[in-house]
Amino acid sequence: MVAAYALVPGSRSNAYLGDDVGSYVVWGLAVVLALVVVAGILYALKARAKLLSDLTRARRENETQGTNLDALRHEVKSLKNTLDKRPVPTRVKYSIITLGLPRTGKTSLTLKWANPLAVGKDRFGITQFDTYERLVSRIQAEQRLVEHVFEIRDWGGEHVVDAQTELVTLEIHGMLLVVDLAPENASEVSDERVRYQLEEFSPQVLKFLFNPHMVAKCQTVVLFINKSDLLPGRPDDVEKRAKQIFQKLINDLGAYSDRVNIQVMVGSANSGHNAHVLFSHFIEKILPASAHDKSLQQHIGGSERPPPLPAIEKGNGKPL
Numbered sequence: 001m002v003a004a005y006a007l008v009p010g011s012r013s014n015a016y017l018g019d020d021v022g023s024y025v026v027w028g029l030a031v032v033l034a035l036v037v038v039a040g041i042l043y044a045l046k047a048r049a050k051l052l053s054d055l056t057r058a059r060r061e062n063e064t065q066g067t068n069l070d071a072l073r074h075e076v077k078s079l080k081n082t083l084d085k086r087p088v089p090t091r092v093k094y095s096i097i098t099l100g101l102p103r104t105g106k107t108s109l110t111l112k113w114a115n116p117l118a119v120g121k122d123r124f125g126i127t128q129f130d131t132y133e134r135l136v137s138r139i140q141a142e143q144r145l146v147e148h149v150f151e152i153r154d155w156g157g158e159h160v161v162d163a164q165t166e167l168v169t170l171e172i173h174g175m176l177l178v179v180d181l182a183p184e185n186a187s188e189v190s191d192e193r194v195r196y197q198l199e200e201f202s203p204q205v206l207k208f209l210f211n212p213h214m215v216a217k218c219q220t221v222v223l224f225i226n227k228s229d230l231l232p233g234r235p236d237d238v239e240k241r242a243k244q245i246f247q248k249l250i251n252d253l254g255a256y257s258d259r260v261n262i263q264v265m266v267g268s269a270n271s272g273h274n275a276h277v278l279f280s281h282f283i284e285k286i287l288p289a290s291a292h293d294k295s296l297q298q299h300i301g302g303s304e305r306p307p308p309l310p311a312i313e314k315g316n317g318k319p320l
């Protein structure tokens with residue numbers, strides 16, 4: 001009974017006033033508790049609604065990503081198929097050997113005309129032996145892709161004998177014989193240097209170079225008289241003078257001109273004069289017409305087109 005009175009405030013006499021206050025407090029607490037519970041329920045409902053909406057969004061995103069992933073997988077598969085169908089390129093190499101006495105400028109010239117992507121470490125040092133490759137053209141016919149590449153074999157002048165040995169052991173398609181007008185760091189033509197080179201490339205040595213194995217494959221030999229920047233005068237006069245200086249060698253080479261195309265060029269790896277012409281020349285003489293692609297035709301139709309160079313004719317001894 002006491003508990004029942006306590007729950008209904010004002011239902012008792014003053015003697016029980018203390019009990020009434022207590023019951024107000026209890027009612028107050030009950031109301032607060034009820035409000036807290038309602039607020040909790042509302043909060044929980046709101047949180048649940050948010051969770052549900054997040055879940056729906058996540059599901060939707062998941063589905064979209066799944067679709068994207070499928071699309072990516074499909075794309076990867078089709079790219080792989082395309083790659084598998086692409087022909088594996090086969091390479092046809094044309095070897096061009098660079099020959100000459102030490103420090104004549106062989107490497108400097110090679111770097112100019114062949115413009116190789118991979119440049120050796122000691123590009124300005126003494127060369128033992130380096131090879132450079134220059135992609136010349138790409139021909140695609142049906143399922144076959146053929147890359148035509150110049151392989152330049154740059155022998156250091158100290159290894160001229162090894163280089164000569166390659167002429168009897170390898171298939172060489174072109175030869176760049178480099179002579180110069182003066183030793184390293186000289187400022188004018190050196191007769192002694194010229195004489196030394198004329199002796200080194202005597203008719204006996206040329207006979208060895210132009211052996212039957214070599215002439216069977218070699219399409220062209222270029223005698224490049226380098227360091228023309230050391231001669232004063234107009235280009236025409238410089239060229240005439242340089243050819244006169246090496247006239248004996250030009251004459252001796254003429255003995256082989258009925259077997260191999262022989263060309264004389266005067267130029268400078270330093271100034272670049274005539275260096276780039278070498279590329280067009282080797283293309284013209286070595287690369288079969290069937291290996292000329294469009295970009296190559298544009299390329300040699302442009303700035304690197306060589307002026308027409310008369311080849312040496314047998315035995316007339318004229319620069320030619």
Ligand SMILES: Nc1nc2c(ncn2[C@@H]2O[C@H](COP(=O)(O)OP(=O)(O)OP(=O)(O)O)[C@@H](O)[C@H]2O)c(=O)[nH]1
Nearest residue numbers: 102103104105106107108126127157227268269270
């Ligand atoms: N003045 C002048 N110097 C040149 C020219 N070409 C090369 N040289 C210099 O000649 C030196 C030798 O050049 P390289 O290109 O290393 O000669 P190399 O024939 O490859 O030498 P090795 O590999 O040692 O046989 C370098 O100091 C060049 O700067 C040129 O056209 N004119």
Ligand SMILES: [Mg+2]
Nearest residue numbers: 106107127156
């Ligand atoms: Mg070198």
